[in-house]
Amino acid sequence: MNYWLFKTEPDEFSIDDLAKVGPEGECWEGIRNYQARNFMRDKVRVGDKVFIYHSSCKDVGIAGIGEIVKAAFPDPFQFNPTSKYFDEKSTQENPRWVAVQVAFIEKFDKLIPLSLLKQQPPLEDMVLVNRGRLSIQPVEEKHWQFILALKGQQLS
DNA sequence: GCCAACGTTGGC
């Protein structure tokens, strides 16, 4: 099993929204970055665990945990001319972009802020900390475990 | 809203 971190803008879709959609989960669409696409297409598997990260908002950080319930399939929005995720160069035969389906597992009592993560020496080589801009990124197991322990230490 | 860092595009 692999661990991941998926970014989302909570104004668009938050951990609370993910909790509401239930066990079928939410289609994680609109990823238009090749590196992120390659991770989803080649490495994300059913059962993988995902940190849900809130970006571009007042409180940025890890808000909770989700689980992959469906591996990569063509992102339906790339074929929809009215969608902002439409890609005219993508075809049904050879889709350029994929999506995965994510279900809710847990919302943290208290969001783990990016500022706190940046203070942790064991996380110095984490992708989130040293390469901020990737919206789908792998998380090493040692980092995953460390962050869960860090969460346990936080006052709620 | 600013701006740094990174990605993508396209001329050559």
Add this chain to the structure above:
DNA sequence: GCCAACGTTGGC
């Protein structure tokens, strides 16, 4: 294939 120009992400 290089690289300048432009676009986007995302923290602050």
